[in-house]
Amino acid sequence: MPESREIVTTRHDLPERVRPATAAEYFGRMLDDRPPLRIGTRSSPLAMAQARQVQAFLADVAPDQPTDIVPITTAGDKWRGDLSQLGGKGAFMKELDRALALGEVDLCVHCMKDVPGDVPRPDGFTWSAYLPREDPRDCLLVPAVSKARSLADLPPGARVGTSAVRRRAQLGQHYPHLKVEYFRGNINSRISRLDEGEYDAAVLAYAGLQRAELAHRAVELVPLDMMCPAVGASILGLECRSADHGVDELLKELDDAETRVHITAERSMLGVLRGHCNSPIAGHATTTPDGQIALFGKVFTRDGSDWVYAKEWDKPERAAELGAFVGATLLRKGGRDLIDGIPH
Numbered sequence: 001m002p003e004s005r006e007i008v009t010t011r012h013d014l015p016e017r018v019r020p021a022t023a024a025e026y027f028g029r030m031l032d033d034r035p036p037l038r039i040g041t042r043s044s045p046l047a048m049a050q051a052r053q054v055q056a057f058l059a060d061v062a063p064d065q066p067t068d069i070v071p072i073t074t075a076g077d078k079w080r081g082d083l084s085q086l087g088g089k090g091a092f093m094k095e096l097d098r099a100l101a102l103g104e105v106d107l108c109v110h111c112m113k114d115v116p117g118d119v120p121r122p123d124g125f126t127w128s129a130y131l132p133r134e135d136p137r138d139c140l141l142v143p144a145v146s147k148a149r150s151l152a153d154l155p156p157g158a159r160v161g162t163s164a165v166r167r168r169a170q171l172g173q174h175y176p177h178l179k180v181e182y183f184r185g186n187i188n189s190r191i192s193r194l195d196e197g198e199y200d201a202a203v204l205a206y207a208g209l210q211r212a213e214l215a216h217r218a219v220e221l222v223p224l225d226m227m228c229p230a231v232g233a234s235i236l237g238l239e240c241r242s243a244d245h246g247v248d249e250l251l252k253e254l255d256d257a258e259t260r261v262h263i264t265a266e267r268s269m270l271g272v273l274r275g276h277c278n279s280p281i282a283g284h285a286t287t288t289p290d291g292q293i294a295l296f297g298k299v300f301t302r303d304g305s306d307w308v309y310a311k312e313w314d315k316p317e318r319a320a321e322l323g324a325f326v327g328a329t330l331l332r333k334g335g336r337d338l339i340d341g342i343p344h
């Protein structure tokens, strides 16, 4: 039998493939055989770009761990109408949460800005990592043919497209002569509509534009004191099942401690405000030169004609208390009435 002739008898002659593996080789092989880590994401071009970025970061910290991106189209992506009719921002999360809970994916990538603050996250999920915050500012875009280079250049009645109640309120507060119109859809379709002349300008998140490799279209970065960012703006969060200790530990390698402090303060404030998805709420935590955390919060009416704001400082380890305090201050100043006065 040909097979029997292949059997070799001395240790010395053993071919490479049958020589007993050393422990290192054995465990190395086990690692190689690991199933890919499945990264759940929304399927929009922006979300896919973000998932690829996460994939690249994971390849840096765990080169032996294969990963797959699992795009999931959510109700919010399909629905072209008013988001509040679909249950608000959560419309972008339900399918991803379900896939994570059922074990169809091992982690989900979320824009923290899109994670609702008025409903708790599902039991058994944990935010293993927050990637370092990018530039949280909003930016101005104009049609390719336009000469305008800033919000101040826009004439009265100019149509400004934006997707966020927070931006509408702040545009209304600072530039009441502009005509703010809602526009939804992914970044690329918004820019096409802008270039086709449907709007005279658009205000979008600069971080989103950068991730979509369209940063060159921004003509102005709107200053923070004119346009306070949304809670969680430009932060990507990685969520997994808390029981998945291995995944949790791996993702923790990507966690940025300072960003975690900032998002903790901002979301703690949002939780106290119990804002719904139509509430114009802004919140932005920063680190001061002396290592304290500053948290600025602001609540507006829809048109920005009225608002309350608060700013407080505390140590990084007290980020959650800081958020609760700023939230309570906003409520004491009348924030509850502003939020409840807006239909949703």
Ligand SMILES: NCc1[nH]cc(CCC(=O)O)c1CC(=O)O
Binding pocket: 111, 112, 113, 114, 163, 203, 204, 205, 206, 207, 208, 209, 232, 233, 234, 235, 236
């Ligand atoms: N609401 C949509 C959304 N959610 C997250 C981003 C990208 C930037 C970010 O993470 O803040 C955007 C686009 C935008 O607001 O223009």
